[in-house]
Amino acid sequence: MSKQELVEKMAEKAGLTKADAARALDAFTSTVTEALKAGDKVSLVGFGTFATSQRAAREGHNPRTGEKVKIPARTAVAFKAGSKLKEAVN
Numbered sequence: 001m002s003k004q005e006l007v008e009k010m011a012e013k014a015g016l017t018k019a020d021a022a023r024a025l026d027a028f029t030s031t032v033t034e035a036l037k038a039g040d041k042v043s044l045v046g047f048g049t050f051a052t053s054q055r056a057a058r059e060g061h062n063p064r065t066g067e068k069v070k071i072p073a074r075t076a077v078a079f080k081a082g083s084k085l086k087e088a089v090n
Contacts, residue, residue, distance in 0.1 A: 007021045007022045010025060036051075046082045047082045047085050048081045048085055049079070051078055051080070052077055053075070053076050054073065054074075054075060054076075056073055057070065057072050
């Protein structure tokens with residue numbers, strides 16, 4: 001599902017205009033992004049949790065050449081599905 005299709009479904013289900021639904025989706029994504037940048041978790045009970053974790057620097061290799069490559073440390077974003085979402089999908 002593309003962002004446009006999601007906006008259309010949100011507008012239909014919530015009785016909003018597509019423009020209002022697009023603004024709501026943009027507000028949601030920017031708020032979650034800001035929270036994760038600040039190191040916070042975002043928990044939506046029953047749906048899931050967005051969180052960050054630190055990945056240490058490590059050494060990898062280029063599969064084509066076999067050359068060793070240093071992979072820098074980074075912050076990874078993860079989503080863990082909640083129980084109601086898992087039940088709905090299965």
